[in-house]
Amino acid sequence: MDPRIREHAETIVDHSIELEAGDDLVVQMPTEAADLAAAIHELAGDRGANPVFLNNDDRAQRAFMRARGDDFETPEHQLALFEEADAFVIARAGGNVAEKSDVDPETTAAYNRAFRPVQRERLSKRWCLTQYPTRGHAQLAGMSTDAYENFVWDAVSLDWEEQGEFQAEMVDLLNDADEVRIRSGEGTDLTMFIAGNTAINDVGKKNLPGGEVFTAPVKDSVNGEVHFDMPLYRQGREIEDVRLRFEDGRVESFSAERNEDVLEGVFDTDEAARYLGELGIGMNRAIDRFTYNMLFDEKMGDTVHMAVGSAYPETVGEGNEVNESAEHVDMIVDMSEDSVIELDGEVVQRDGTFTFEEREAE
Known part of the structure; x- marks a missing residue:
């Protein structure tokens, strides 16, 4: 062996x-x-x-x-x-x-x-x-x-303690924030509230490999458009160029350049499948290539992923609604170019580089 x-x-x-x-x-x-x-x-x-x-x-x-x-x-x-x-x-x-x-x-x-x-x-x-x-x-x-x-x-086989220390600052930033705005290229400009919810430091516990920080949006707070410019592989079929438009948390329109019927099947599973259950920020620099495997791809540095469907209960604070669905489908935005993540109006990542990384490099 x-x-x-x-x-x-x-x-x-x-x-x-x-x-x-x-x-x-x-x-x-x-x-x-x-x-x-x-x-x-x-x-x-x-x-x-x-x-x-x-x-x-x-x-x-x-x-x-x-x-x-x-x-x-x-x-x-x-x-x-x-x-x-x-x-x-x-x-x-x-x-x-x-x-x-x-x-x-x-x-x-x-x-x-x-x-x-x-x-x-x-x-x-x-x-x-x-x-x-x-x-x-x-x-x-x-x-x-x-x-x-x-x-x-x-x-x-990363040093998960060291990886967790690297991710901890992003956890603190999310836990102190009320609103997230994600902009990338011409196709993505999305806002959501995370006030009262909890960011989780993924260090290879429930997913191995780990390497992300994730939380849940307040269910009805997501508004705007997102272009998932990295494909996903689901039910043995590749779904490409997914575009979603959210109003008050709900997916009101969607499209995909390839295998849109698979995406439609996801949204038809139940009503909660049309709401976001997760926002995740990839921070594992050891995963440096796309492999059509979401377990790895969502952890890549320079990416953000969002999952329609069920939320992890541990990310949802008391008083906020847990989105419960039979689906949980992650999709990825490449944040390496022409992209920013803002928390309460302040940029915390630009073109894949976190502001705290820039400070540490000075």
Whole structure:
């Protein structure tokens, strides 16, 4: 076994989910990630925890979803598993990243609605979403298998304490602010209020790799237009050049140059899918290229991402409404050129460089 797999497993177990003796652990990943699953199980044994393994197979899920259509029920047996679990680990590692590309968006939306209680229960536990490098994801990223493996292992093995210190100033700036304005090029000029909400310093806990600072907007406060000029890969299909127009928090119009029907399926899932649940600022300089994998792409320095759909409850302050949806879809704006982030009218980032970075360089 590659020693980096063992190191990855140790980071997950000891840093991300802080596994303890007696913990009931659910490990969910495809067979392509069998080495990582084995390493996690070995560590669970060393720590005195109790693992259960679920094979997360996209081909099997595709077969079920296409056969069922849009008549789904909440899987109560799976819900019961997560109700009893203390911690949860899932890894992306599919061999064919386009496996579910021929599942109808309406089917996906119906499945997500039925699965929402399971998702909500799962997110209430200690959890970590990570990546195991496979040929399929390497091909999607336009990289050789060896180069992609190096990319993934480097990204997940940062000094997370040091990364957290770098991100902490942005956390403080957001927590002290009431209004955020994001401008980029001619297509993005968006304002939102974050007063009363909490910014989170992502240091590789629930996402591995980490490397972002994120919060939630006040639900009805988002106004303006945004052009997501970096594509996203969803349901095995690439969505390009997404443009959204917000009025009083709600997406009132949208377009995409490619696979707009997939985007439409997202917004048709439920009414809350038309509201923003997250604003995130990428700060991981070790992720220096776009790979069509949102787990990495949203963490890149010089980017901002926003997610339509559900908000993380820990980011929403008392008295503000938590946006609850069966969807959570991140989309990215490149902030490296002709772009600014303003907090209460003061520029805190220009063309990808934070003002506190400029001060430190002087």
